[in-house]
Amino acid sequence: MDALTLARWQFAITTVYHFFFVPITLGLSIAVAIMQTAYYRTGNETYKKMTKFWGKLFLINFAIGVVTGIVQEFQFGMNWSQYARFMGDIFGAPLAVEALLAFFMESTFLGIWIFGWDKISKKFHLASIWLVAIGSNLSAIWILAANSFMQQPVGYAIRNGRAEMTDFFAILTNGHLWVQFPHVFFGAVATAGFLILSVSAYQLFKKGKHEVFTKSFKFGAVYALLGTLLVILVGHNQAQYMIKIQPMKMAAAEALWETENPAAMSLFTFGDEKNRKDVFAIKVPGLLSFLAYNRFDGEVKGIKNLQKEAEEKFGPGDYVPPVAVSYWTFRIMVGAGFLMLLIALLSVIQAFKSKYEFKPIWYKIVFWSMTLPWIANTTGWIFTEIARQPWTVFGLFKTADSVSNTVSTGEVAISLVAYTLIYAILMFIMIGLMMKYAKRNVDEIEKEEKEVDNSILSKA
Numbered sequence: 001m002d003a004l005t006l007a008r009w010q011f012a013i014t015t016v017y018h019f020f021f022v023p024i025t026l027g028l029s030i031a032v033a034i035m036q037t038a039y040y041r042t043g044n045e046t047y048k049k050m051t052k053f054w055g056k057l058f059l060i061n062f063a064i065g066v067v068t069g070i071v072q073e074f075q076f077g078m079n080w081s082q083y084a085r086f087m088g089d090i091f092g093a094p095l096a097v098e099a100l101l102a103f104f105m106e107s108t109f110l111g112i113w114i115f116g117w118d119k120i121s122k123k124f125h126l127a128s129i130w131l132v133a134i135g136s137n138l139s140a141i142w143i144l145a146a147n148s149f150m151q152q153p154v155g156y157a158i159r160n161g162r163a164e165m166t167d168f169f170a171i172l173t174n175g176h177l178w179v180q181f182p183h184v185f186f187g188a189v190a191t192a193g194f195l196i197l198s199v200s201a202y203q204l205f206k207k208g209k210h211e212v213f214t215k216s217f218k219f220g221a222v223y224a225l226l227g228t229l230l231v232i233l234v235g236h237n238q239a240q241y242m243i244k245i246q247p248m249k250m251a252a253a254e255a256l257w258e259t260e261n262p263a264a265m266s267l268f269t270f271g272d273e274k275n276r277k278d279v280f281a282i283k284v285p286g287l288l289s290f291l292a293y294n295r296f297d298g299e300v301k302g303i304k305n306l307q308k309e310a311e312e313k314f315g316p317g318d319y320v321p322p323v324a325v326s327y328w329t330f331r332i333m334v335g336a337g338f339l340m341l342l343i344a345l346l347s348v349i350q351a352f353k354s355k356y357e358f359k360p361i362w363y364k365i366v367f368w369s370m371t372l373p374w375i376a377n378t379t380g381w382i383f384t385e386i387a388r389q390p391w392t393v394f395g396l397f398k399t400a401d402s403v404s405n406t407v408s409t410g411e412v413a414i415s416l417v418a419y420t421l422i423y424a425i426l427m428f429i430m431i432g433l434m435m436k437y438a439k440r441n442v443d444e445i446e447k448e449e450k451e452v453d454n455s456i457l458s459k460a
Contacts, residue, residue: 004403006412007079014071016378017423021065023377026140027192028058029133031223040126049212053442057434064430079412083392083402089164090156091146098142106135141181148177150393152245179238186231191373193224197347198370199438205363212442221347228340243292248306249387252326254288256302263288263300273323276304321389329383336376343369
């Protein structure tokens with residue numbers, strides 16, 4: 001393998017690791033804020049216990065997420081210096097704002113929330129967790145603003161071989177950002193909902209009924225259902241936008257070799273990627289046109305036609321992304337999403353029945369359903385980035401031109417192995433800590449906290 005291939009693997013691995021934690025941070029921060037709001041409004045101690053229990057899991061995840069996220073920025077200078085030279089003026093601005101404004105606000109008020117229990121007013125303490133949730137999601141917006149420029153460049157001019165920002169407002173109002181962020185946001189809500197759902201199912205199955213986890217199960221079921229339903233709806237909108245700005249991406253997602261009108265959607269395709277033709281395919285007539293235009297007719301351009309158009313616009317070259325990877329990651333993402341919708345819907349129906357009794361097999365299904373959001377999130381991001389190839393910045397800058405020209409293959413290989421091992425250790429620690437805490441008895445946790453508080457007061 002050359003340095004470019006290894007650098008791509010390294011960024012992909014570290015990004016996928018990091019994005020295990022991001023959706024939990026975004027979705028669980030809001031969930032904890034809602035739980036504390038319920039405690040503030042009702043005075044019900046059950047909601048306070050829920051807030052503290054899920055808040056602790058949020059903190060564990062947040063700490064590991066921050067550590068894994070730091071490495072992403074270093075890689076732009078290490079492995080992708082040519083990209084940093086070309087994109088630095090634009091990519092650096094939203095990332096700087098994210099660090100100085102959103103992350104600063106998030107981390108500051110998180111500290112207040114952690115240490116402020118029974119030390120500051122309930123109203124201010126509640127406001128602090130909401131500001132954490134707002135800060136977390138503002139961070140996502142700024143980061144996605146940078147990524148959206150890579151998908152749809154706006155507000156720039158090319159000067160001296162570099163992209164320079166000419167309109168900051170255009171970057172913030174980029175159409176791609178405002179179809180991408182809702183998809184990420186509701187995906188995070190669904191991820192947090194399934195985490196709450198699965199841990200609650202484990203507690204109820206292993207330790208019997210407890211008011212904290214009975215309410216948590218209902219909350220998680222509704223939260224997961226809303227998140228999954230909305231991520232599917234906004235995903236449809238995002239797909240329609242993608243056809244407008246990156247038609248090759250949709251053509252790769254469907255292994256659509258020839259332009260069709262009406263266009264059929266592939267349910268299952270084995271293709272010959274080299275010769276760009278189907279070997280075996282099962283398709284639904286007109287369904288891809290419906291996905292694209294909300295009607296069962298309409299032209300969707302195929303890979304061969306789009307390749308020809310790209311050559312005329314950008315010059316000779318291969319402008320087709322890896323079709324097999326794009327096709328299957330898209331289907332795994334969509335399949336996981338609809339399976340999540342089914343499980344969340346059934347969980348809501350069963351949770352709100354008058355008799356709250358589940359069969360053991362359903363507890364196990366709900367527990368393992370926790371993996372589905374991560375599968376959907378991971379394959380979704382792999383599809384988003386792989387299907388944009390060969391571009392780093394769509395239509396402006398190719399991935400092959402982005403890699404550092406002073407870093408050897410051996411150096412990238414060493415850092416790839418090192419980061420992969422370090423991230424694996426961090427992932428193992430995070431999962432271990434969350435599982436250890438998630439298995440604990442919530443009443444024992446409260447008792448220990450009171451003993452610690454009494455010990456501190458006696459020493460004071």
